[in-house]
């Protein structure tokens with residue numbers, strides 16, 4: 545199986561968690577894409593859900609599939625969100641998210657959800673969070689250099705993310721920049737999430753600590769479900 549087939553397998557399995565009548569959070573990224581695809585297919589078969597997307601990209605895909613959408617004004621609480629991740633720590637299910645740039649809306653949606661199910665292929669599972677992946681930190685554009693300097697006090701090496709077409713900084717759906725912050729070693733991720741969050745100029749970080757309730761993982765051996773230990 546190629547990587548897309550693994551992502552699709554995990555995504556389709558995760559959609560089995562969706563029940564009729566749910567308010568559903570729709571994630572962002574190449575794995576969440578397959579979740580939206582499958583939700584769309586089930587909606588055409590009669591599944592009744594109403595969804596909150598985590599990005600403009602996901603909203604456009606959902607609209608194209610005639611998936612009913614709503615907002616926090618009508619539905620401030622979400623029953624279930626299914627989203628991807630860039631790293632999942634074995635055991636704790638702590639996550640790094642945001643390589644796709646949607647971390648702020650993803651975190652708002654996750655925080656409003658009773659349950660967060662993550663879909664990944666096995667390459668995303670790590671023994672120690674942050675050893676391989678930088679933590680994306682969304683910051684306001686004004687004074688980003690000062691915000692970056694403040695983040696170095698916590699051990700970060702921040703790099704301003706550039707747009708894919710080059711030459712200009714990447715701008716999020718909410719009009720902010722992203723600093724991709726490498727750390728030499730993360731020993732206390734919950735503390736680090738708070739420290740980053742309290743830094744002036746920071747909007748949100750891609751550390752998702754204690755939020756995922758289950759992770760659906762696809763590998764060559766099949767699809768498995770990992771639950772949080774503790």
Ligand code: A5P
Pocket residue numbers: 571572573574575576627628629630640641642643644645646647650
């Ligand atoms: C989007 O901002 C991200 O948090 C994605 O959920 C994450 O990057 C996983 O994306 P892929 O499924 O494309 O790897």
